[in-house]
């Protein structure tokens with residue numbers, strides 16, 4: 631399964647259109663905490679690294695994981711082209727790869743869903759740290775009935791994965807749901 635996932639994503643990223651670098655996600659640029667020396671972030675399913683590279687430009691150190699060798703090859707090339715350091719791009723199948731045992735200031739995910747990862751995501755955020763999450767929801771199935779329903783969020787689902795957190799933003803849109811939440815200092 632993981633092998634075919636990797637092959638599928640590698641093939642997609644080998645296509646010049648899919649491999650175009652886009653700018654960082656607006657939800658991230660709006661909510662990412664102001665950088666300070668030593669600030670750390672974790673990104674799951676980083677693709678071509680558009681978000682991680684944006685954070686690195688602002689002084690973050692980022693651990694960024696993705697299953698696709700091709701995506702991360704391009705992401706590393708782009709990091710070099712921008713003469714940046716600061717992103718540790720790791721090829722990993724998140725189905726079975728343990729997340730680093732680090733307390734991050736920010737953990738974020740865009741357009742990827744594996745519900746088994748929520749406990750690890752919650753625990754990798756430091757007290758007072760932030761989660762930013764956005765991915766497809768079930769409304770997308772109306773337009774794309776062949777999409778895999780297990781990869782779609784239910785409406786109102788994201789905040790339920792972060793009980794007791796301070797909700798900064800929680801929204802169900804026409805295709806995507808998003809959540810920005812802060813882990814309480816006492817958790």
Ligand SMILES: C[S@@+](CC[C@H](N)C(=O)[O-])C[C@H]1O[C@@H](n2cnc3c(N)ncnc32)[C@H](O)[C@@H]1O
Nearest residue numbers: 639675676677696697698722723724725740741
């Ligand atoms: C829709 S893309 C989103 C990429 C990036 N987050 C963005 O918004 O630009 C989904 C990403 O999930 C990655 N992915 C899929 N299955 C994965 C797995 N089991 N482990 C790690 N990454 C995976 C793919 O390689 C792909 O880069």
